[in-house]
Amino acid sequence: MHTAVITHLRCPVCRAPFSSASSAERALRCAQGHSFDIARQGYADLTAGRPVHTGDTTEMVAARAALLAAGHFEALTAAVADVVAREEPGPVVEVGAGTAHYLARSIGTTENAGIAVDTSKPALKRAAKAGERIGAIRADVWQGLPIADHAAAVILDIFAPRSGAEFARVLRPGGALVVATPAAGHLAELVAALGLIRVDPAKRERLHKTLDADFVPSAERRIRAPLALTRSDAHALVGMGPSAWHTDPAAVAEALERMPEPIAATLDVDLTVWRPR
Template identity: 35%
Template sequence: MLACSNGHRFDTNRRGFASLIVGSRKLIGDSAAMLDARDTFLERGWYTELRDALGALVAAESPLRVIDIGCGTGYYLRGVLAAIAASRRSPDSPPVQAPGVGALAMDLSAAAVARTVRAGLIDPDSSTHGLVADVWSPLPVRDGAADVAINVFAPRNPAEFHRILAPGALLAVVVPHPGHLQELRAAGLALDVHGNKTDDLVAGLKFGFHLESTEDLSRVLLLSPGDVAALIGMGPSSHHAPTTDPADRSGSTEVTVAFRLLGFRRTEA
């Protein structure tokens, strides 16, 4: 059960999460079909390098409270929790009796939150809870509640991110590079990537956050027609009819995947 300072109570449903969406919804979250495609693609390991880099960045903070804003299938949150657990078992780290990590998986899509919670725990000493909420609205999270927030290919609300993060906390954000999926975009299968995503991100977070680290990751993947179809189906391009059906392509396709992982430190606004 969740509670607020005004005495309201919200029960967790049978799927293990709470929904605090109220009123009419103009935006919809990821559908079950999109999440299925994402599971299919990500579990084949194509984005393992990105997940490992994100996990290393977060684990270095030794956080106790992590929130994933835009959790999707929970792929990246599971990687982060695994990295934190591994860092605690590292022979280079002094043995400590630390409490388990508390994780909150948040998304506009109830199907996404349910899937993340259902995926279970990486570390038996950790706990993952789910929350359906709209990132564009005031977040139903208390001030300074999180040591780390991760935001992977998801919308951002800088003022609310600043409020819910503890002083000095880390905000880890992943955005696509302009070259991301360039072959599929040239073939009319994927939407264009805005060329100034990093500049827009830094500008949007300049009040209350300091850019502390930047890591670029890029690979050329050799994908089967099924992999290409899953890659298109798991993202925003799935909402737009492509000029050709990716499943009809024959042979393997070279596809560039390119990301930028940015670490921001919360400062006083």
């Protein structure tokens, strides 16, 4: 794990900084003697306990990787990267990072360090390989992030869990919290055809309830783009999101077989930027 990442991490037990890990040690150690192994795949488990949720499965992660690699969410990816490019240089943290797709694109060839946070081990295995200056750590935002106070220039939260108080602690004054949430029309065609989970009509209110105590909104953008999907793409879209936990894969596959290609859908996302109060 790159030193530029390790310097911003903190021990989840005592909050002390870590010393740099050597390739031979493959562990992070703090001055108090707490030690956390760096997995063979390159990520560090800093949960120091059992996470509330174990995150996406291997199948869900593979579906997300395939869908993003096909470029169907390029409009969102580019918009997120554009926001980060306008901010002051510094570490970028992605919470619920999955494969670290948005993080890798956002830091690009800059000198910014990237910290990918997730509870899913299959996701972290991929995130650890997303870029030389990206460090992948297993942590649960609800239990606290093992990251130094005010370390991040930007926090990315793309369809991920949110903790306003913890984000405010980690983000530097004047930094940016970038949040992407599904809008009303997101994948509406697939929702109707396949009986997927619908977007909560109160999502905007819930977002403000989560963040208003610690942040103020500074910018908002609606991102809409038509999608032309193969059946495989559509199946990946179902398999990478919350509907994967609530649908029968065989029934979804059968329904998709009856739909002519390309399958039309709509990317419809609200992208908001928040600043610390």
